[in-house]
Amino acid sequence: MRVSIGGDTFLVLHGKGRPNPHAFPPLERRMSGWIYVDHHDPRRLYYFNYLKHLVPFCGNAARVLGYILLGGKNGSIEVYASGPKFVIVRDGKVGITLNLKVGILGDHTKVRMEGVEHLVFPVSGVQNYPLRALYISLRSLKIHVNIYEKLGDHLFVRTWEYNYPNEPEGCATGTLAAASDYLLRNSLHRITTLVRSGDMGEVSGDGETFTLWHRIRIYTP
Numbered sequence: 001m002r003v004s005i006g007g008d009t010f011l012v013l014h015g016k017g018r019p020n021p022h023a024f025p026p027l028e029r030r031m032s033g034w035i036y037v038d039h040h041d042p043r044r045l046y047y048f049n050y051l052k053h054l055v056p057f058c059g060n061a062a063r064v065l066g067y068i069l070l071g072g073k074n075g076s077i078e079v080y081a082s083g084p085k086f087v088i089v090r091d092g093k094v095g096i097t098l099n100l101k102v103g104i105l106g107d108h109t110k111v112r113m114e115g116v117e118h119l120v121f122p123v124s125g126v127q128n129y130p131l132r133a134l135y136i137s138l139r140s141l142k143i144h145v146n147i148y149e150k151l152g153d154h155l156f157v158r159t160w161e162y163n164y165p166n167e168p169e170g171c172a173t174g175t176l177a178a179a180s181d182y183l184l185r186n187s188l189h190r191i192t193t194l195v196r197s198g199d200m201g202e203v204s205g206d207g208e209t210f211t212l213w214h215r216i217r218i219y220t221p
Contacts, residue, residue, distance in 0.1 A: 001218065001219070001220055002028075002031075002218075002219035002220075003035075003064045003067075003216065003217070003218055003219070004199075004216070004217040004219070005060050005063055005064060005094060005172075005199070005214050005215075005216045005217070006059070006060045006063070006170045006171075006172050006175065006195065006197075006199050006201060006212070006214040007060070007168060007169040007170010007171065007195040007196060007197040007199050008032040008033075008058075008060040008061070008168070008169070008170060008171075008172075009030070009031045009032055010031065010032055010033060010034065010035045010047075010060075010061060010064055011024075011025065011027055011028075011031060011033075011034050011035070012034075012035045012037065012064065012068065013025075013034055013035070013036050013037070014036075014037045014039065015036060015037070015038060015039070016038065016039045016040050017038065017040060018038070019036040019038070019046050019048070021034065021048045021052040021054075022052070024036075024048070024052075027050055030169070031050065032049065032050060032060070032061075032168065033047060033048050033049040033050050033055075033061070034047070034048045035047050035061050035064055035065060036048070037065065037068060042069055043065075043069065043077070043078065043079050043080050044079075044080050044081075045057070045058075045061060045062050045065050045079055045080060045081035045085075047061035047062075047081070049164075051164075056081060056082040056115055057081040057082035057083075057085070057114070057115040057116060057173075058081070058172070058173075059085075059096050059098075059171075059172025059173045059176065059212065060170070060171075060172040060214075061081070062079050062081045062085045062087060062096060062172075063087055063094040063095070063096050063172065063214070063216070064094075064216070065079050065081075065087070066079050066085075066087025066088075066089065066094065066096075067087070067089055067094050067216055070087075070089050072089065072092075072218075073089065074089055074090055074091065075088075075089055076088045076089070081115075082114055082115030082116075083114045083115065085098070085114075088211075090213075092215055092216065093213050093214065093215050093216070094213070094214060094215075094216050095211045095212060095213040096172065096211065096212055097209060097210070097211040098113045098114070098173075098176060098209070098210060098211075098212075099113065099114070099208055099209050100112070100113050100176065100177070100180050100205075100208065100209070100210050101113070101208075102180050102181060102184055102207075104181065104184065104185065107121065107122075108120060108121045109121075109177075109181040111176075111177035111180060111181065113173060113176070113177075116144065116173045117143045117144065118143065118144045118145070118146050118159075118173065118174060118177035118178075119138060119141070119143050119144070119145050119146065120146045120147075120148070120177050120178050120181045121134070121145075121146065121147045121148075122147075122148060122149065122181070122182070122185075123147045123148070123149055124149060125149070126147055126148060126149035126151070126156050126158060127156065129147055129158070131145070131147055131158050131160050131167060132160065132167065134147070134160075135160035139162070142162055142163075143162055144159060144160065144161050144162050144171070144173070144174060144177075145159070145160045145162075146158065146159045146160075146171075146174045146177055146178045147178075148178040148179075148181070148182060150182070151194070153192055154192050154193060154194040154200065155178065155179055155182055155191050155192065155193045155194065155203075156193075156194050156195075157170075157171075157174060157175045157178040157179070157193055157194070157195055158174075158195070158196060159171035159174030159175070159178075161174070167196070168196075169195060169196045169197035169199075170195030170196060170197050170199055171195070172212055172214075175193050175195060175201060175203065175212055176203060176210055176212050178193075179191050179193055179203035179205075179210070179212070180203070180205055180210050183203070183205055183210075184207065189204055189205060189206065190202065190203070190204040191203055193212075199214055199215075200214075201213055201214040
């Protein structure tokens, strides 16, 4: 089963016991990675990126796992990915709520959430901005790098994840980091978001706790 949310597309596999990524079926072009659902420990997130590296926490992958465990029905559940993560399903949209520590440092912001750190930069000309060059200049910090700009009604967000060779089509924690910075700088509580894939989402927050929502898409053979 293929599942897309927030700019990521995953191949979902089911099994019992620890996964062996070398036995996974190949990904289609531009897919983000594999989510393995262990029926012995179903709430534990096993997400392997397209490089076949086990990633402790991915906001989009955690939301997919929560959606699967809830059977697509409205509700909420904790999944375990670098600690417990709270996932909500509401009428085909899936949210994740995280506590963020946002430190605004003049022209950029450091955002920390459990297991993930981001540097966030408001920019002009976000769609053509040389993000790769910015990431390379900051690579020694071993941190994800985000840029954003308000375009019309949406906050356009781009992310370069640390130690990845290519820019992703979207990133849940990157979108949360950028949106939290925008909301706090402008004394707002809600903003719609847009990533490179065209996926539109929404982030709301109270200054410490923020929730990201996206519509989920399921592709069956």
